[in-house]
Structure formats: C-alpha cells, structure tokens
Amino acid sequence: MEINFILLSCLVLMSLWTVITARLIMAVVGLALTSAVLSIIIFRLDSPLAAVFELSVCAGLIPVIFITTVSFTHRLTKEGLRIRRKEKFAKFWLLPIIIVIVAVILFSYTQKPAHLVTSVSASGGRDVRYILWHTRQLDLLGQIAALLAAAVGVAVLFKEQKE
Amino acid sequence: MPLLLILLPFASLIILNLSTKSAMHRHGFILVGAVALFQVVTALGRLGEFWDIKYNPLVKFFSLGSAPDNLTLIALLSIGIVIFVSLLVARAVLGNETLKFNFMNLALLACLGMNAVVMAHDFFSIYVFIEIAALSSFILIAMTKDPLAIEGAFKYIILSAVATVLMLCSIGLLLLFAGGTAFTDIALALKNSGNEFLFKAAVGLFLCGLFIKSGIVPFHGWLPDAYSASSAPVSVLLAGIITKVSGVYVLLRLVVSVFGGLAIIQKPLMAIGALSIVVGALLSLTQNNFKRLLSYSSISQVGYIILAAGCATPLAIFGAVFHFFNHAVFKSLLFVNAAAVEKQTGTVDMENLGGLAARMPVTATTSVIAFLSCAGIPPLAGFWSKLIIVIALWKASHFAYAGIAALASVITLGYFLHLQRQVFFGKLKAGLEKIEEADFSLALPQIILAIIIVAAGLIFPWILKWR
Amino acid sequence: MNADLASVFRYFGIFIILIGICGVYCILATRNLIRAFIGVEILIKAATLLIILAGYVTKQVALAQSLVITLIVIEVALMVVVGGVILCAFRDHKTIDSRNLMNMKG
Numbered sequence: 001m002e003i004n005f006i007l008l009s010c011l012v013l014m015s016l017w018t019v020i021t022a023r024l025i026m027a028v029v030g031l032a033l034t035s036a037v038l039s040i041i042i043f044r045l046d047s048p049l050a051a052v053f054e055l056s057v058c059a060g061l062i063p064v065i066f067i068t069t070v071s072f073t074h075r076l077t078k079e080g081l082r083i084r085r086k087e088k089f090a091k092f093w094l095l096p097i098i099i100v101i102v103a104v105i106l107f108s109y110t111q112k113p114a115h116l117v118t119s120v121s122a123s124g125g126r127d128v129r130y131i132l133w134h135t136r137q138l139d140l141l142g143q144i145a146a147l148l149a150a151a152v153g154v155a156v157l158f159k160e161q162k163e
Numbered sequence: 164m165p166l167l168l169i170l171l172p173f174a175s176l177i178i179l180n181l182s183t184k185s186a187m188h189r190h191g192f193i194l195v196g197a198v199a200l201f202q203v204v205t206a207l208g209r210l211g212e213f214w215d216i217k218y219n220p221l222v223k224f225f226s227l228g229s230a231p232d233n234l235t236l237i238a239l240l241s242i243g244i245v246i247f248v249s250l251l252v253a254r255a256v257l258g259n260e261t262l263k264f265n266f267m268n269l270a271l272l273a274c275l276g277m278n279a280v281v282m283a284h285d286f287f288s289i290y291v292f293i294e295i296a297a298l299s300s301f302i303l304i305a306m307t308k309d310p311l312a313i314e315g316a317f318k319y320i321i322l323s324a325v326a327t328v329l330m331l332c333s334i335g336l337l338l339l340f341a342g343g344t345a346f347t348d349i350a351l352a353l354k355n356s357g358n359e360f361l362f363k364a365a366v367g368l369f370l371c372g373l374f375i376k377s378g379i380v381p382f383h384g385w386l387p388d389a390y391s392a393s394s395a396p397v398s399v400l401l402a403g404i405i406t407k408v409s410g411v412y413v414l415l416r417l418v419v420s421v422f423g424g425l426a427i428i429q430k431p432l433m434a435i436g437a438l439s440i441v442v443g444a445l446l447s448l449t450q451n452n453f454k455r456l457l458s459y460s461s462i463s464q465v466g467y468i469i470l471a472a473g474c475a476t477p478l479a480i481f482g483a484v485f486h487f488f489n490h491a492v493f494k495s496l497l498f499v500n501a502a503a504v505e506k507q508t509g510t511v512d513m514e515n516l517g518g519l520a521a522r523m524p525v526t527a528t529t530s531v532i533a534f535l536s537c538a539g540i541p542p543l544a545g546f547w548s549k550l551i552i553v554i555a556l557w558k559a560s561h562f563a564y565a566g567i568a569a570l571a572s573v574i575t576l577g578y579f580l581h582l583q584r585q586v587f588f589g590k591l592k593a594g595l596e597k598i599e600e601a602d603f604s605l606a607l608p609q610i611i612l613a614i615i616i617v618a619a620g621l622i623f624p625w626i627l628k629w630r
Numbered sequence: 631m632n633a634d635l636a637s638v639f640r641y642f643g644i645f646i647i648l649i650g651i652c653g654v655y656c657i658l659a660t661r662n663l664i665r666a667f668i669g670v671e672i673l674i675k676a677a678t679l680l681i682i683l684a685g686y687v688t689k690q691v692a693l694a695q696s697l698v699i700t701l702i703v704i705e706v707a708l709m710v711v712v713g714g715v716i717l718c719a720f721r722d723h724k725t726i727d728s729r730n731l732m733n734m735k736g
Contacts, residue, residue: 015672049699331678
C-alpha cells in the first residue's frame with residue numbers, strides 16, 4: 001500500500017482514538033499525535049513551513065495548554081474511571097461504525113490516485129515569507145492582536161478572586 | 164490614513180498596560196474615551212485629507228486597499244459611539260478597579276478587531292479580526308466570573324467555534340476557485356465558476372458561519388444567554404456593536420462588494436431575515452426578564468437588516484445600512500436603561516419591578532424614546548429606516564416580505580408597551596419606594612444616545628433631499 | 631485543474647470528511663467541557679488540511695501556508711482563552727460537567 005494511504009489512515013485512526021479514549025490525558029496525547037501525523041501529511045503536500053508550525057505549535061503548545069487546564073481540574077478516581085469506561089462503550093461504539101460505513105461509501109466513488117506530484121512551488125516563484133510580509137500584512141497585525149488578547153485573557157481569567 | 168484607526172487602539176493598549184497601576188486606573192478612561200471620540204469625529208467629519216494622507220514608511224508596510232466607502236464610515240461611526248457609551252457605563256457600574264481596568268483593555272481590543280473588520284477587503288483578514296473581536300467578547304462575558312456568566316460565555320464559545328470552522332472550510336474551498344482571498348479575487352471566481360457545486364457550498368458555509376455569529380434564527384441559541392448573563396457595560400458593548408459588526412456588517416459588505424444581487428443568495432437571505440423578524444418578535448412577547456426581552460428584540464431587528472440585504476436593490480441597501488446604525492444606537496440605549504434599572508433596584512426581573520417612572524424620570528423618558536424608535540414611530544430615526552426597508556421591498560415586488568416587515572412593527576410595539584407598563588408605569592411595587600434616579604454618570608450616556616436618535620430622525624429628511 | 635489533481639483532491643477530501651465526522655461526534659457526545667474543545671481542535675485540523683490541500687491542488691502553496699500559519703496562531707489564542715474560561719467554570723462548580731450549564735432557561 002502506498003505511503004499516502006498509510007498516513008491518512010493513521011490520521012483518522014489517531015483522531016478516532018482521541019475521541020474514544022476514556023482518560024482525558026490520553027485524549028490530549030492523542031491530539032498531539034494527530035497533529036504530528038497531520039504535519040507529516042502537510043509536509044508531503046509541498047508546504048514545509050506550515051508543517052513545522054503545525055508540529056511545533058499544535059503538537060506541542062496546545063497539548064501543553066490542555067494539560068495545564070486538565071491538571072487544574074480534579075483527577076478521575078479509579079471508580080470514576082470504571083464508570084467512565086462503561087459509559088464510554090455505550091456512547092462511542094457508534095463512531096467507528098459510522099466512520100467505516102462512510103469510508104466505504106465514499107471510496108466506492110473514487111479510485112486511488114497516482115503518486116503525489118511533488119511540483120516545486122510553481123506558483124509564480126513566490127516564497128511564503130514574501131507573501132506573508134508583503135501581501136498579507138494585515139494578518140500579521142491580527143496575529144499580534146490575537147496574542148495580546150490571549151495575554152489579557154490569561155491576566156483576567158487565571159487570577160483567583162481575592163475576596 | 165485609515166490605518167490609524169487600527170494602530171491607535173493598539174498603541175493605547177500598550178500604553179495602558181505599561182504604566183504603573185494607579186496612574187492608569189485614574190486616567191485610563193480618559194485615554195480610551197479619547198480614542199473612541201477620535202473615531203467618531205473622523206468618521207463623521209469625512210475629512211477628505213485625513214482619509215487620503217499617506218505616511219510613506221508605514222503605508223508601505225501595511226496596505227489596506229482602497230479608501231473606505233460609506234458603509235465602512237457608518238460602521239466606524241457606530242463603533243465609536245457604542246464604545247464611548249459603554250465606557251461611561253463601565254465607569255458607573257463596575258465595582259472594583261481591576262474590573263474597570265480589564266474592561267478598558269478588552270474594549271480596546273474589541274475596538275481594534277472591529278475597526279479592522281470594517282476596513283478589510285479580504286475574506287481571510289475579516290475572519291482573523293472577527294476572531295479577535297470574538298476572543299475579547301469571550302473574556303468580557305466571563306470577566307465577572309459568576310456562574311451564569313460562565314454559562315453564557317460557554318454557549319457563545321462553542322457556537323462561535325463552530326462558526327469558525329465553517330468559515331475556515333469555506334475559505335479552503337474558495338481557494339480552489341480563486342487566486343487569493345481578496346474580494347476582487349472572489350468576485351472574479353464568481354463570474355468564472357459561480358455555478359459549480361463546491362463554490363456554492365463554500366459560499367453557503369461562509370454564510371452559515373456569519374449567521375451563527377450574528378445570532379439569527381435558527382442559530383440564535385447563544386444570544387439571549389450571553390446578553391443577559393453578562394454585566395451591564397458588556398451587554399451594551401456586545402449587543403450594541405460586536406455582534407452587529409461580526410455578523411451583520413460582513414453580510415452587508417459581502418452583498419455590496421462581492422455578490423451583488425445574486426438570486427441564489429437573495430432567496431435564503433430574505434427567508435431567514437423574515438423568519439428572524441417573526442420568531443424574535445414572538446419570543447419577546449413571552450419574556451419576563453428585561454435583558455432577555457431586549458436580546459430577542461435584537462434578533463428581530465437584525466432580521467430586518469438581513470431581509471433588506473437580501474433584497475439588494477440600492478434603496479434596500481441604504482435602508483439596511485441606516486437601520487444598522489439605528490439599531491446600534493437604540494439597542495445600546497435600551498441596554499443602558501437596563502443597566503440603570505439594575506443598578507438602582509438590583510433586579511432585572513420584570514415581575515418585581517413597577518412604577519419606576521416617577522422615581523427615575525431620565526431612564527423612563529429615554530427608554531420611551533428608544534422603544535419608539537425601535538418600533539418605527541415618526542419622527543424618530545427608526546421610522547425612516549423601517550419605512551425605507553418596507554418601500555424598497557414593495558418596489559422590488561416582494562409584497563409578502565413587505566407585509567411581514569410592517570406587521571412585525573406592530574408586534575414590536577406590543578412587547579415594548581408591555582415592557583414599559585411592567586417596569587416604568589403602573590403601580591409602584593412595594594420595596595421600591597426608596598429608589599432614586601441613577602447618578603449622572605449613567606444618565607449621561609442615556610441622554611447622549613437619546614439626542615442622537617432624535618437628531619438623526621429630525622435631520623434625516625434634509626439628508627434625503629440633499630442626496 | 632487537471633484530472634490527476636482532481637482525483638488527489640477527492641482522495642484527500644474523503645479523509646477530511648472522516649476527520650470532520652470524528653470531531654463533530656466528539657463535540658456532540660461528551661459532557662466534559664475539555665473534551666468538547668478537543669473536538670473543536672480536531673475540526674480545525676480538518677479545516678487546516680483542507681486549506682493546504684486546496685493550495686496544493688491550485689499550485690498556490692505559498693498563499694495557503696501563510697493562511698495556515700495565521701490560523702494556527704489564532705487557534706492558540708482561542709485555546710488559551712477557552713482554558714481560562716474552563717478554569718473559571720471549575721472554580722465555581724467544582725466540576726466540568728456540561729450538565730451544570732443548563733441553568734438558563736427561556
């Protein structure tokens with residue numbers, strides 16, 4: 001089987017596991033692994049910079065944020081885990097079945113493609129850095145503003161109420 | 164240069180946070196108020212030179228495209244007015260210094276986001292700044308940290324995240340057909356391949372995202388909870404301008420700049436607009452909470468704007484834009500009234516209120532002015548905008564929609580009369596004898612907004628003649 | 631785009647739809663608030679893959695990458711704010727069950 005199919009199936013399996021797993025920390029780890037596989041796929045789709053960003057941020061920073069949040073909320077006890085596992089089976093058995101059915105339906109309409117055409121960016125030779133700095137400057141301003149918003153959010157929300 | 168309206172809130176934000184605490188807490192409001200007033204003045208004055216000045220190094224770095232047109236100017240004016248008013252309310256209502264300081268920061272961020280939304284000419288930039296305004300509104304709603312506020316914030320966050328994903332998927336699909344994400348590129352793609360299924364799906368997804376953001380039926384689930392659970396100045400800011408700019412302004416801008424009067428866009432917009440008008444008005448009739456009634460009324464009024472935008476003739480667009488401005492003003496005034504009532508009596512439950520008119524004359528009078536404008540009674544501003552919308556619909560032979568719009572005004576009058584009778588007129592409820600008028604700092608924004616409504620209504624015929 | 635690229639698009643598109651289904655199911659079928667936002671994250675990843683794929687198919691990889699980079703920054707800011715709100719909710723209710731959020735009616 002070719003590499004694309006393996007990678008994409010890994011992606012779907014990882015996200016499936018993220019949804020189904022009982023423990024929250026395992027779900028966050030699943031999210032990180034999903035991002036890692038996604039970044040490999042993005043790299044193969046001729047977008048190295050986006051792949052690096054995805055790997056470092058979505059597979060690194062965001063799981064850290066989630067784990068911080070999870071660690072502030074209380075831990076699941078063993079008993080709670082057992083109940084959760086039972087509930088989980090009742091609620092989530094449907095999902096893999098849906099995935100398999102939809103995949104079979106959709107795949108029957110297409111055929112597997114040839115290898116990805118790794119064309120070096122024939123988009124007029126423009127580099128990502130050029131486009132980011134010269135054409136989409138407003139977005140850069142937006143990124144700075146978003147980070148400021150996150151900083152203000154941390155300052156406002158994470159503080160304990162001093163009664 | 165229009166970029167100043169984005170950089171100025173930015174700079175103020177940094178200045179506000181770099182200085183020592185005590186200095187900023189005292190003078191911070193002056194700084195932010197000055198920024199808002201500056202915006203009002205520049206949008207109003209139409210100073211030609213201001214909008215055309217190019218300071219070379221900065222302009223070369225950040226380029227915003229063409230100069231702002233009327234739609235942008237009116238939106239900027241509304242943003243400036245509502246932010247200024249919400250600052251006054253925050254100063255009067257919010258309890259401690261930390262809350263006021265946080266409110267100032269977040270209002271500046273929201274101002275930055277909204278200014279950039281109204282001045283951008285690119286789908287993806289609009290998305291980025293909608294997200295920034297949304298982030299600041301999440302934090303604003305959750306700021307007071309009481310349980311109801313957190314709940315309202317959550318419902319808003321989840322639906323907003325769904326809207327985010329819808330808009331992103333649509334941008335991804337649009338990239339398939341267009342060479343970029345600017346308005347001109349998408350309009351070109353519309354001409355070339357406007358009939359393909361994926362293109363129509365992309366446009367539909369983006370519109371669904373915008374519907375969620377503007378709180379139109381059937382995506383309005385978050386709106387009453389978010390508006391009624393947030394504290395008073397946040398309600399003014401959120402209801403008065405953030406929801407409008409994030410959803411309604413972008414829809415208007417798309418209809419004006421990208422889609423024109425496409426038939427496939429027209430029919431869904433008009434149907435959803437009419438549905439929102441009716442559902443919002445009917446649900447307002449059953450409400451007992453002052454703020455929830457106002458939020459359902461917002462849904463109804465936004466339906467008017469969407470209905471007119473769907474009609475897409477120049478007269479209808481004019482009516483929609485004018486109603487956008489009017490709605491920002493009178494809805495903010497109503498929420499400031501609710502804030503005054505809440506501060507003085509401690510409750511917004513209409514069952515427990517009554518007969519406040521004798522005690523709080525300024526609040527009662529201004530709320531009467533606001534609701535008359537909302538229901539479309541001459542000679543106030545709301546009358547003109549609703550009249551133009553109904554005439555435009557009639558002229559474009561959408562008789563049923565025109566009838567719905569006119570009839571809904573009657574329902575609007577109905578629930579507002581109910582509100583007035585419950586809260587302000589009628590017998591004074593026990594326990595309320597000691598209530599006095601809200602102090603000057605809350606009365607001032609009410610008076611300002613009421614003057615704007617009356618003035619806009621009276622001056623309007625001259626504006627029509629002059630055009 | 632020629633038939634080759636179109637078939638690549640359809641092939642990847644199927645997987646994007648599958649991931650989307652996982653994400654939507656996660657949001658709908660959980661009561662834990664943090665898990666709901668993990669579902670939102672999965673949906674945003676599907677959207678990211680769609681943008682990159684569209685850029686690849688129309689040979690606009692540079693533009694698509696700029697969009698994705700900005701998107702990732704916005705996503706981080708969103709998750710930070712969401713984490714903050716969840717913490718506030720936890721401090722009030724001592725639990726992050728979404729059934730506690732059904733208090734407002736009407």
